[in-house]
Amino acid sequence: MTDTLHAPPPEDIKTDEMFINLGPQHPSTHGVLRVGLTISGEMITKAVPDVGYLHRGTEKLAEVRGYHHCVVLTDRWDYVAAMPNNLVFCLATEKLFNYQVPERAQYIRTIMCEMNRIASHLLFFGTYGIDIGAFTPFLYAFRERELVLDLFEQICGARLTYNYIRIGGVMVDVDDKWVAKCREFLEYFKPRLKEYETLLSYNPIFMDRTQTVGIISKEDAMTWGLSGPNLRGSGIDYDARKFEPYAAYDKVKFDVPLGKTGSCWDRYNCRVQEMYQSVSIVEQCFEQMKPGDFMAKGVAKVPKAPIGEAYAHVEGARGNLGIYLVSDGGQSPFRMHVRAPSFINLAILQESLVGKKVADVIAILGSIDIVLGEVDR
């Protein structure tokens, strides 16, 4: 009986390719992304991602704003993990101005970025489960993510757009109460993280739907310029935290989890394993942190940058986030360019979706983990 399913259609039935729009409003595109899919039966023959619905021109906006004001713009790119965005702009500016950031501020920055990575990966973990069809993990992931956001709210008053990391240091020092609360969270979170793995990671249905799907080879991952867990899922060890250590990453020990085959499951697992590493990094930072200044001395209120260029890159939650700054000596950057990892990661979709089944589109799209605010900027 099964043979008849694969038989070519009878000649009197007209077959045709069909065009379907995935998005712009679709819950599993995680924002306003449109993918024009051409399908032949169940197979995708062409995929054209269409981006730009959320383009706000932040690179242009930065050209009339002071350096301190630009930090506010950075929050709006990757609004799920805004701390690394703050950090990368501040790093580039500090390179330009030659500011020396105090050691305590370096540790606080590291803690904040790693906590934000946990929050961001939890969002991925939850929504990816939903994309595949597992609703329950989402509720658990958001329960814990809420606690991280509460910690951020307590320290800087905002839940998503922090503007906490400032040029020369951080906004306010962390107090013992906050540290105690954060440690309490980590103790609470560690067993939860193990629980997630039993919930989703090794669930046979989940593994069936992801382990052989969306395989990106090493060569493809390199030539498409993927970064973050997408690149490491394919087994390539590129992590800005090791490549050029910034903040306090050279003082803490951590591993970079790598995938083997580059399948959706590998990318997923990289993120889950990264959460273990983040917990360990934060704990090490708390051990090593000493009292001291949290802000560099002599940071001007209205800084005029010296003429020059600077580039800084950090390992954001989605990949290698870079800032290229050109200064003409004025009060605002002459040119600011964002190397947005989501934007560059998304480009591979036009190739990796071709030849796949319609049912796998969401699994592949979800595993790349894009934030449209960063894609469009």
Next chain:
Amino acid sequence: MTQDELWAQLSAAAPKAQKIDAGVKGYLTVKLAGEDLVKAVTWLKQHGFDYLDMITAVDYSSPVEVKGFVFDPNPNHFLPEGATPQIEAPTKTPGFTYRDAMEVVYCLSSLKDRLKVFIKVEVPRAAASVQSLVALFKAADWQEREVFDLLGVRFEGHPNLSKILTPEFIQGHPLRKDYVHVPDKFD
């Protein structure tokens, strides 16, 4: 490989390349002529720089024209008529060479040697065009489209050089310094 060794080898492979000391802080910055670009990048790719990090461009013509932004220079409506504008237009600063040119900036990484190199190609603004790198790195595909869309640099040999971030009805290239916003149906 260190930066100096890389520069020694690269300058032997591409004799016309110039090292810019006042380039990107902490990284080797090399200025190339447009026709040498593909050759030099191919050489770099064969010598470990097999990861294209970033493509962007900078318009060096003048400080930014504030008419490129849709809003008026004084967005605070609570201020009286004739109050000092809250947004000041950037002015020319002495010492910086404004010129009628654009620079296309490439960043390549060597994961093995943990090195990054910046490559710059200067093109005239009126006929801004460089060779496309899509044949070498697929990562160039969307980034070149982005630079084309926002800065109007043409990439010769790109398979699909079309707008990517701005909508169809936007005229001009918004990140050029002299861009002036043309009111559209949404204003």
